[in-house]
Amino acid sequence: MxxxxxxxxxxxxxKRFDASYKIPEDELRAILEAAKSAPTAFNVQHWRFVVVQDAEQRAKIRAAAWNQPQVEESAALIVLCADFKAWKRDTSRYWAGVPKEMQDKYVGMIQHFYDGNEQLQRDEGIRSCGMAAYAIMLAAAAHGLQTCPMDGFDFKKVGEIINLPEDHEIVMFVAIGKGSEPPPPHGARLPYDEVVLRDRFA
Ligand SMILES: Cc1cc2nc3c(=O)[nH]c(=O)nc-3n(C[C@H](O)[C@H](O)[C@H](O)COP(=O)(O)O)c2cc1C
Incomplete structure (x- = not known):
């Protein structure tokens, strides 16, 4: 704890990673497996993690990301994408292995909850990827690695580069690697009493 x-x-x-560091595949897999255990509403698991390590792909993405060095210097750039229609793609597999009655109940609830509500479908995908992003950051830390969450890029261009399917949206990147210099000074965190409210807003 x-x-x-x-x-x-x-x-x-x-912000800066040791570009010569290569992450072992089993370590990267362990980090993403750990992230996959993060929670999602109704266990729909909207996330798709595009692991970008190819030099050509990374150069293109860096150009679409204000030339931020993390994109190329990290050992792996994870592009977190949400599938907004995950709720209706072969839904029963999200509840595979549980008693049939329970599976049917959840499949029915999922349909009822999301059908016709595009905003909720999208929001849920974003929520799931947010969960996964932080899980990746903590799992990477457990492996002695550093990370950078990122959304400073042209979402449309990066979507084209990674061949983003229809009904999917990029949520953010998490760059993973070995930090090569101390991060710049930390921004201030808001006071506890401003962010924690009791029972309702005043
Ligand atoms: C969604 C999101 C997007 C971010 N985008 C970038 C980015 O494009 N480039 C960058 O250098 N940092 C980026 N950051 C890092 C933030 O600037 C950083 O997390 C914040 O200043 C707090 O600092 P800390 O993470 O070191 O505590 C992003 C963070 C989040 C959560």
């Missing part, structure tokens, strides 16, 4: 809290407190958005 203490280690989790320490990782949360010590995590920083890392």
């Amino acid at each position: 203490t280690e989790i809290l320490q990782a949360m407190k010590e995590r920083r958005a890392t």
